[in-house]
Amino acid sequence: MGDRGVLLVTGGSRGIGAAVCRLGARDGYDVVVNYAARKDAAEALVAEIEAGGGRAVAVRGDVGVEADILSLFEAADRFGRLAVLVNNAGIVDLPQALADMSAARLERMFRVNTIGSMLCAREAVKRMSTRRGGAGGAIVNLSSAATKLGAAGQYVDYAASKGAIDTFTIGLAKELATEGIRVTAVRPGIIETEIHASGGLPDRVRDITPSLPMQRPGTAEEVARAVLWLASEAASYSTGAILDVSGARAILP
Secondary structure, rough: OOOOOOEEEEOOOOHHHHHHHHHHHHHOEEEEEOOOHHOOOOOOOOHHHHOOOOOOEEEEOOOHHHHHHHHHHHHHHOOOEEEEEOOOOOOOOOOHHHHHHHHHHHHHHHHHHHHHHHHHHHHHHHHHHHHHHHOEEEEEEOOOOOHOOOOOOHHHHHHHHHHHHHHHHHHHHHHHOOOOOOEEEEEOOEEOOOOHHHOOOOOHHHHHHOOOOOOOOOOOHHHHHHHHHHHHHOOOOOOEEEEEEOOOOOOOO
């Protein structure tokens, strides 16, 4: 059993989530790899972690469905003491102007990206809060550089859903400051993952790279390192902090 307790990563089977799971296992956490559809990817990641001497389990659950969230946390309880929640699961949709977006699209975006993260945090707090008999812990939310840039003409709904995560991070950090739980967030910029293809722009990273300050995209592992630092005791006085991992893309004039 890992000496750091359980690390639960929503959307943990691919991209940034998978990188957090891999590095977390190396850091001594027992890892709950949550997935919504890609059971094959989640189980392959679990096998990889176990082959490296770690302990992991794959648990299906759509963070846009409250019943699935409750089942996910019950599975985590059976695995061990929850120490860290990483709210990584999120979606993006096809590029559109707001005038063309349906109510169904907007509802789904906020249900998964915002409400799902809030409900997962709620369940984590119930288990971690020292006021409720827990041993404390950390919650790290995944935001986006889009919260500063707005994603006009493409993903204003996504940007707004992540802007809500920024506000939620600050408020929950203050709410839990005396209950042994630190709440932080990471704002990734352009990262080489599959999310761009799911948003209808499979070549987005290639096309945008020349305009990036560092002339390259970030990697999932670079974001994962920031996530795990914020979750660790090395960041023991950091709560309410939102860390840009965007290669200067999100710096405003």
